[in-house]
Amino acid sequence: MIKTKSVTLYHITQTLKSPFISSIGHVTDRDSILVEMTDVDGVSGWGEVVAFSTPWYTEETIATSFHLLKDILIPLVKTESIIHPDQLQSIFKHVKRNFMAKASLEGAVWDLFAKKQNKSLAHALGGDKTEIESGVVVGISSIPKMTEQISQYVEEGYKRFKVKISPHQDIELIEGIRRKFPNLPLMADANSSYSLKDIDRLKALDQFELMMIEQPLAADDIVDHAKLQQKLATPICLDESIVTSEDARKAIELGSCRVMNIKPGRVGGLTESKKIHDLCKNHHIPVWCGGMLETGISRAHNIALASLSNFTIPGDISSSSRYWDEDLVFPEIKTVNGKITVPSGNGIGFEVRRDVIEKYCDSVTII
Ligand SMILES: O=C(O)CCC(=O)c1ccccc1C(=O)O
Ligand SMILES: [Mg+2]
Known part of the structure:
Protein backbone atom coordinates (compact mmCIF):
# COMPACT_ATOMS: atom_id res chain seq x y z
CA MET A 1 0.00 0.00 0.00
CA ILE A 2 1.32 3.45 -0.95
CA LYS A 3 0.35 6.47 1.13
CA THR A 4 1.94 9.62 -0.27
CA LYS A 5 3.90 11.84 2.08
CA SER A 6 5.10 14.38 -0.48
CA VAL A 7 5.77 14.88 -4.15
CA THR A 8 8.76 16.98 -5.19
CA LEU A 9 8.96 18.57 -8.64
CA TYR A 10 12.44 19.48 -9.93
CA HIS A 11 12.45 21.80 -12.93
CA ILE A 12 15.71 21.23 -14.77
CA THR A 13 17.24 22.55 -18.00
CA GLN A 14 20.03 20.80 -19.84
CA THR A 15 21.56 21.67 -23.18
CA LEU A 16 21.57 18.86 -25.76
CA LYS A 17 25.00 17.91 -27.12
CA SER A 18 23.73 19.06 -30.51
CA PRO A 19 20.37 20.62 -31.45
CA PHE A 20 17.64 18.12 -32.36
CA ILE A 21 15.95 19.02 -35.63
CA SER A 22 12.75 17.48 -37.03
CA SER A 23 10.28 18.76 -39.62
CA ILE A 24 8.10 20.31 -36.92
CA GLY A 25 10.41 21.51 -34.18
CA HIS A 26 13.95 22.26 -33.03
CA VAL A 27 15.20 21.52 -29.53
CA THR A 28 18.46 22.97 -28.17
CA ASP A 29 17.81 23.39 -24.46
CA ARG A 30 15.75 20.59 -22.98
CA ASP A 31 13.52 21.51 -20.03
CA SER A 32 12.16 18.67 -17.93
CA ILE A 33 10.26 18.22 -14.72
CA LEU A 34 11.44 15.34 -12.55
CA VAL A 35 8.82 13.93 -10.20
CA GLU A 36 9.89 12.35 -6.93
CA MET A 37 7.11 10.75 -4.92
CA THR A 38 7.97 9.83 -1.32
CA ASP A 39 5.61 7.67 0.70
CA VAL A 40 5.02 7.62 4.45
CA ASP A 41 7.58 4.76 4.79
CA GLY A 42 10.26 7.00 3.26
CA VAL A 43 10.55 5.13 -0.07
CA SER A 44 10.93 7.29 -3.21
CA GLY A 45 9.75 6.69 -6.77
CA TRP A 46 10.78 8.73 -9.81
CA GLY A 47 9.04 9.91 -12.95
CA GLU A 48 9.67 12.54 -15.63
CA VAL A 49 7.53 14.93 -17.66
CA VAL A 50 8.59 14.46 -21.28
CA ALA A 51 6.61 17.43 -22.69
CA PHE A 52 8.67 20.17 -24.34
CA SER A 53 8.73 23.87 -23.48
CA THR A 54 6.55 24.61 -26.55
CA PRO A 55 3.64 22.51 -27.91
CA TRP A 56 5.25 21.39 -31.20
CA TYR A 57 5.00 17.62 -30.74
CA THR A 58 1.78 17.47 -28.69
CA GLU A 59 -0.39 20.14 -27.10
CA GLU A 60 1.23 19.83 -23.67
CA THR A 61 4.14 21.92 -22.43
CA ILE A 62 6.35 21.90 -19.35
CA ALA A 63 4.27 24.79 -17.97
CA THR A 64 0.88 23.09 -18.53
CA SER A 65 2.25 19.88 -16.99
CA PHE A 66 3.52 21.76 -13.94
CA HIS A 67 0.09 23.31 -13.42
CA LEU A 68 -1.69 19.97 -13.84
CA LEU A 69 0.67 18.20 -11.45
CA LYS A 70 0.69 20.87 -8.75
CA ASP A 71 -2.95 21.96 -8.79
CA ILE A 72 -4.83 18.87 -9.91
CA LEU A 73 -3.06 15.51 -10.19
CA ILE A 74 -0.87 15.48 -7.07
CA PRO A 75 -3.73 16.66 -4.79
CA LEU A 76 -5.89 13.83 -6.21
CA VAL A 77 -3.22 11.19 -5.57
CA LYS A 78 -2.30 12.47 -2.11
CA THR A 79 -5.73 11.68 -0.70
CA GLU A 80 -5.71 8.06 -1.91
CA SER A 81 -4.15 4.85 -0.64
CA ILE A 82 -2.71 3.13 -3.68
CA ILE A 83 -2.61 -0.64 -3.84
CA HIS A 84 -1.62 -0.85 -7.51
CA PRO A 85 -0.48 1.82 -10.04
CA ASP A 86 -3.32 0.78 -12.41
CA GLN A 87 -5.64 2.60 -9.97
CA LEU A 88 -4.33 5.95 -11.16
CA GLN A 89 -6.42 5.65 -14.31
CA SER A 90 -9.61 5.75 -12.24
CA ILE A 91 -8.22 8.41 -9.88
CA PHE A 92 -7.58 10.58 -12.97
CA LYS A 93 -10.77 9.66 -14.82
CA HIS A 94 -12.31 13.14 -14.61
CA VAL A 95 -9.13 14.81 -15.89
CA LYS A 96 -9.19 14.94 -19.68
CA ARG A 97 -6.02 14.20 -21.69
CA ASN A 98 -2.87 15.90 -20.26
CA PHE A 99 -1.20 12.55 -20.88
CA MET A 100 2.40 13.60 -20.22
CA ALA A 101 1.53 15.20 -16.89
CA LYS A 102 -0.37 12.05 -15.83
CA ALA A 103 2.38 9.74 -17.07
CA SER A 104 5.07 11.50 -15.02
CA LEU A 105 3.22 10.96 -11.74
CA GLU A 106 2.09 7.46 -12.70
CA GLY A 107 5.72 6.62 -13.55
CA ALA A 108 6.81 7.66 -10.06
CA VAL A 109 4.05 5.49 -8.58
CA TRP A 110 5.14 2.48 -10.70
CA ASP A 111 8.76 2.90 -9.55
CA LEU A 112 7.69 3.22 -5.91
CA PHE A 113 5.31 0.25 -6.22
CA ALA A 114 8.04 -1.98 -7.72
CA LYS A 115 10.53 -0.90 -5.03
CA LYS A 116 8.07 -1.75 -2.25
CA GLN A 117 7.53 -5.18 -3.81
CA ASN A 118 11.30 -5.73 -4.11
CA LYS A 119 10.87 -6.15 -7.85
CA SER A 120 12.44 -4.53 -10.85
CA LEU A 121 10.08 -2.23 -12.75
CA ALA A 122 10.44 -4.60 -15.73
CA HIS A 123 9.19 -7.54 -13.64
O1 LIG B 1 15.94 9.82 -29.84
C1 LIG B 1 14.84 10.11 -29.35
O2 LIG B 1 14.70 10.31 -28.13
C2 LIG B 1 13.63 10.20 -30.23
C3 LIG B 1 13.69 11.22 -31.27
C4 LIG B 1 12.38 11.47 -31.95
O3 LIG B 1 12.20 10.96 -33.03
C5 LIG B 1 11.41 12.37 -31.35
C6 LIG B 1 11.90 13.28 -30.43
C7 LIG B 1 11.08 14.21 -29.86
C8 LIG B 1 9.74 14.24 -30.18
C9 LIG B 1 9.23 13.34 -31.11
C10 LIG B 1 10.04 12.39 -31.69
C11 LIG B 1 9.38 11.40 -32.60
O4 LIG B 1 9.53 10.19 -32.47
O5 LIG B 1 8.61 11.82 -33.44
MG1 LIG C 1 7.83 9.96 -34.27
Missing part, protein backbone atom coordinates in the same frame (compact mmCIF):
# COMPACT_ATOMS: atom_id res chain seq x y z
CA ALA A 124 6.43 -5.46 -12.06
CA LEU A 125 5.22 -4.69 -15.60
CA GLY A 126 5.48 -8.34 -16.65
CA GLY A 127 8.58 -7.99 -18.83
CA ASP A 128 11.12 -10.80 -18.87
CA LYS A 129 13.77 -9.81 -21.42
CA THR A 130 17.21 -9.33 -19.83
CA GLU A 131 18.38 -7.02 -22.59
CA ILE A 132 16.72 -4.87 -25.23
CA GLU A 133 17.90 -3.90 -28.69
CA SER A 134 18.79 -0.29 -29.20
CA GLY A 135 18.05 2.00 -32.14
CA VAL A 136 19.09 5.59 -32.81
CA VAL A 137 17.67 8.69 -34.47
CA VAL A 138 19.66 10.88 -36.84
CA GLY A 139 18.44 14.51 -36.85
CA ILE A 140 17.92 16.50 -40.05
CA SER A 141 21.05 17.96 -41.65
CA SER A 142 22.81 17.64 -45.02
CA ILE A 143 22.89 14.20 -46.67
CA PRO A 144 26.70 13.84 -46.33
CA LYS A 145 26.52 14.78 -42.64
CA MET A 146 23.69 12.34 -42.05
CA THR A 147 25.48 9.44 -43.75
CA GLU A 148 28.58 10.28 -41.75
CA GLN A 149 26.52 10.16 -38.53
CA ILE A 150 25.02 6.85 -39.56
CA SER A 151 28.51 5.37 -40.16
CA GLN A 152 29.45 6.36 -36.63
CA TYR A 153 26.30 4.82 -35.16
CA VAL A 154 26.84 1.64 -37.20
CA GLU A 155 30.28 1.40 -35.61
CA GLU A 156 28.72 1.88 -32.18
CA GLY A 157 26.56 -1.17 -32.89
CA TYR A 158 23.05 0.30 -33.07
CA LYS A 159 20.48 -2.14 -34.48
CA ARG A 160 18.04 0.22 -36.17
CA PHE A 161 18.44 3.67 -37.74
CA LYS A 162 15.80 6.34 -38.07
CA VAL A 163 15.94 9.49 -40.10
CA LYS A 164 13.49 12.36 -40.18
CA ILE A 165 11.88 13.07 -43.54
CA SER A 166 9.52 15.67 -45.00
CA PRO A 167 8.41 16.53 -48.55
CA HIS A 168 11.46 18.85 -48.59
CA GLN A 169 13.95 16.08 -47.92
CA ASP A 170 12.94 12.51 -48.56
CA ILE A 171 13.64 10.55 -51.78
CA GLU A 172 17.09 12.01 -52.36
CA LEU A 173 18.03 11.50 -48.72
CA ILE A 174 16.89 7.88 -48.54
CA GLU A 175 18.49 7.14 -51.91
CA GLY A 176 21.76 8.64 -50.67
CA ILE A 177 21.71 6.54 -47.51
CA ARG A 178 20.73 3.37 -49.38
CA ARG A 179 23.58 3.86 -51.86
CA LYS A 180 26.07 3.70 -49.01
CA PHE A 181 24.17 1.26 -46.79
CA PRO A 182 22.07 -1.07 -48.98
CA ASN A 183 21.08 -3.41 -46.14
CA LEU A 184 20.83 -1.03 -43.22
CA PRO A 185 17.77 -1.55 -40.96
CA LEU A 186 16.48 1.89 -41.85
CA MET A 187 13.19 3.69 -41.21
CA ALA A 188 11.89 7.22 -41.71
CA ASP A 189 9.80 9.43 -39.41
CA ALA A 190 7.73 12.13 -41.15
CA ASN A 191 6.13 13.71 -38.04
CA SER A 192 2.89 14.37 -39.98
CA SER A 193 4.56 16.39 -42.75
CA TYR A 194 2.64 14.76 -45.65
CA SER A 195 -0.98 14.62 -46.81
CA LEU A 196 -2.73 12.15 -49.13
CA LYS A 197 -1.89 14.51 -52.01
CA ASP A 198 1.75 13.45 -51.57
CA ILE A 199 0.96 9.81 -52.23
CA ASP A 200 3.32 9.58 -55.23
CA ARG A 201 6.28 10.80 -53.18
CA LEU A 202 5.47 8.29 -50.46
CA LYS A 203 5.02 5.46 -53.01
CA ALA A 204 8.40 6.33 -54.49
CA LEU A 205 9.93 5.43 -51.12
CA ASP A 206 8.70 1.82 -51.44
CA GLN A 207 11.69 0.96 -53.67
CA PHE A 208 14.09 1.56 -50.75
CA GLU A 209 12.61 -1.17 -48.55
CA LEU A 210 12.36 0.88 -45.41
CA MET A 211 11.38 -1.04 -42.28
CA MET A 212 8.49 1.43 -41.93
CA ILE A 213 7.41 5.03 -42.37
CA GLU A 214 6.43 6.64 -39.09
CA GLN A 215 3.47 9.02 -38.87
CA PRO A 216 3.33 10.32 -42.46
CA LEU A 217 -0.09 12.01 -42.07
CA ALA A 218 -1.87 14.19 -39.53
CA ALA A 219 -1.68 13.48 -35.83
CA ASP A 220 -5.49 13.42 -35.49
CA ASP A 221 -6.03 11.09 -38.44
CA ILE A 222 -6.46 7.34 -38.71
CA VAL A 223 -8.79 7.28 -41.73
CA ASP A 224 -6.38 8.68 -44.34
CA HIS A 225 -3.59 6.53 -42.89
CA ALA A 226 -5.76 3.47 -43.63
CA LYS A 227 -6.21 4.65 -47.24
CA LEU A 228 -2.49 5.29 -47.54
CA GLN A 229 -1.49 1.94 -46.04
CA GLN A 230 -3.58 0.17 -48.71
CA LYS A 231 -1.51 1.85 -51.41
CA LEU A 232 1.93 1.48 -49.81
CA ALA A 233 4.12 -1.62 -49.62
CA THR A 234 6.10 -0.06 -46.76
CA PRO A 235 4.47 -0.59 -43.37
CA ILE A 236 3.11 2.53 -41.68
CA CYS A 237 3.95 3.01 -38.00
CA LEU A 238 1.76 5.35 -35.98
CA ASP A 239 3.24 7.64 -33.32
CA GLU A 240 1.33 10.93 -32.70
CA SER A 241 -2.04 9.39 -33.73
CA ILE A 242 -2.11 6.88 -30.87
CA VAL A 243 -2.72 8.45 -27.49
CA THR A 244 -5.03 5.82 -25.96
CA SER A 245 -5.59 2.07 -26.28
CA GLU A 246 -8.95 2.94 -27.88
CA ASP A 247 -7.06 4.81 -30.63
CA ALA A 248 -4.91 1.72 -31.05
CA ARG A 249 -7.99 -0.53 -31.33
CA LYS A 250 -9.55 1.71 -33.98
CA ALA A 251 -6.30 2.01 -35.96
CA ILE A 252 -5.96 -1.77 -35.98
CA GLU A 253 -9.61 -2.22 -37.02
CA LEU A 254 -9.25 0.26 -39.89
CA GLY A 255 -5.85 -1.04 -41.00
CA SER A 256 -4.22 2.36 -40.47
CA CYS A 257 -0.81 0.90 -39.62
CA ARG A 258 1.18 -2.34 -39.39
CA VAL A 259 3.46 -1.22 -36.57
CA MET A 260 2.98 0.96 -33.49
CA ASN A 261 5.34 3.16 -31.54
CA ILE A 262 4.56 3.42 -27.82
CA LYS A 263 5.78 6.30 -25.66
CA PRO A 264 4.53 6.17 -22.07
CA GLY A 265 4.36 10.00 -21.93
CA ARG A 266 2.23 10.28 -25.06
CA VAL A 267 -0.34 7.71 -23.88
CA GLY A 268 -0.63 8.75 -20.21
CA GLY A 269 1.66 6.21 -18.61
CA LEU A 270 2.90 2.66 -18.29
CA THR A 271 -0.52 1.11 -17.55
CA GLU A 272 -1.93 2.43 -20.85
CA SER A 273 1.33 1.50 -22.64
CA LYS A 274 0.92 -2.05 -21.43
CA LYS A 275 -2.71 -2.13 -22.63
CA ILE A 276 -1.61 -0.98 -26.10
CA HIS A 277 1.21 -3.53 -26.06
CA ASP A 278 -1.19 -6.36 -25.17
CA LEU A 279 -3.76 -5.31 -27.75
CA CYS A 280 -1.11 -5.11 -30.49
CA LYS A 281 0.29 -8.48 -29.45
CA ASN A 282 -3.16 -10.07 -29.84
CA HIS A 283 -3.41 -8.60 -33.35
CA HIS A 284 0.15 -9.49 -34.40
CA ILE A 285 1.16 -5.83 -34.64
CA PRO A 286 4.78 -5.43 -33.47
CA VAL A 287 5.58 -2.44 -31.27
CA TRP A 288 8.68 -0.47 -30.31
CA CYS A 289 9.40 2.14 -27.69
CA GLY A 290 9.74 5.73 -28.87
CA GLY A 291 11.97 8.40 -27.39
CA MET A 292 11.47 12.00 -26.26
CA LEU A 293 15.06 13.26 -25.86
CA GLU A 294 14.65 12.31 -22.24
CA THR A 295 16.92 12.02 -19.21
CA GLY A 296 18.02 8.71 -17.73
CA ILE A 297 14.92 8.58 -15.53
CA SER A 298 12.43 8.32 -18.37
CA ARG A 299 14.91 6.17 -20.33
CA ALA A 300 14.88 3.73 -17.39
CA HIS A 301 11.07 3.50 -17.60
CA ASN A 302 11.33 2.93 -21.35
CA ILE A 303 13.87 0.13 -20.89
CA ALA A 304 11.57 -1.61 -18.39
CA LEU A 305 8.61 -1.24 -20.75
CA ALA A 306 10.58 -2.52 -23.74
CA SER A 307 11.33 -5.73 -21.81
CA LEU A 308 7.74 -6.84 -22.59
CA SER A 309 7.54 -9.56 -25.21
CA ASN A 310 5.87 -7.74 -28.12
CA PHE A 311 8.55 -5.02 -28.24
CA THR A 312 10.17 -6.94 -31.09
CA ILE A 313 11.59 -3.96 -33.01
CA PRO A 314 14.54 -1.93 -31.65
CA GLY A 315 13.16 1.42 -30.48
CA ASP A 316 14.50 4.95 -30.00
CA ILE A 317 16.18 4.00 -26.73
CA SER A 318 19.82 4.91 -27.22
CA SER A 319 22.75 5.62 -24.89
CA SER A 320 22.29 8.67 -22.70
CA SER A 321 25.51 9.96 -24.26
CA ARG A 322 23.63 10.30 -27.59
CA TYR A 323 22.12 13.52 -26.17
CA TRP A 324 23.74 14.25 -22.81
CA ASP A 325 27.18 15.01 -21.42
CA GLU A 326 26.07 13.79 -18.03
CA ASP A 327 23.32 11.33 -17.11
CA LEU A 328 20.97 11.81 -14.16
CA VAL A 329 21.19 8.13 -13.26
CA PHE A 330 23.95 5.76 -12.20
CA PRO A 331 25.17 3.63 -13.84
CA GLU A 332 24.96 5.62 -17.05
CA ILE A 333 22.59 4.16 -19.66
CA LYS A 334 24.74 2.61 -22.35
CA THR A 335 24.23 0.72 -25.58
CA VAL A 336 26.83 -2.06 -25.89
CA ASN A 337 26.91 -4.06 -29.11
CA GLY A 338 23.50 -2.60 -29.93
CA LYS A 339 21.95 -3.74 -26.67
CA ILE A 340 21.00 -2.27 -23.32
CA THR A 341 20.87 -4.51 -20.25
CA VAL A 342 17.55 -4.44 -18.41
CA PRO A 343 18.54 -3.71 -14.80
CA SER A 344 17.55 -6.29 -12.18
CA GLY A 345 17.62 -3.95 -9.16
CA ASN A 346 14.41 -2.79 -7.52
CA GLY A 347 12.20 -0.25 -9.28
CA ILE A 348 13.81 1.59 -12.19
CA GLY A 349 17.05 -0.17 -11.20
CA PHE A 350 19.21 2.93 -11.49
CA GLU A 351 20.30 5.28 -8.75
CA VAL A 352 19.13 8.85 -9.29
CA ARG A 353 22.05 11.28 -9.01
CA ARG A 354 20.89 14.16 -6.83
CA ASP A 355 24.25 15.93 -7.29
CA VAL A 356 23.67 16.11 -11.05
CA ILE A 357 20.02 17.18 -10.64
CA GLU A 358 21.17 20.02 -8.40
CA LYS A 359 23.55 21.23 -11.09
CA TYR A 360 20.81 21.65 -13.71
CA CYS A 361 17.91 22.51 -11.39
CA ASP A 362 16.13 25.88 -11.77
CA SER A 363 13.49 25.38 -9.07
CA VAL A 364 12.15 22.84 -6.59
CA THR A 365 8.48 22.63 -5.57
CA ILE A 366 7.34 20.36 -2.75
CA ILE A 367 3.67 19.41 -2.62
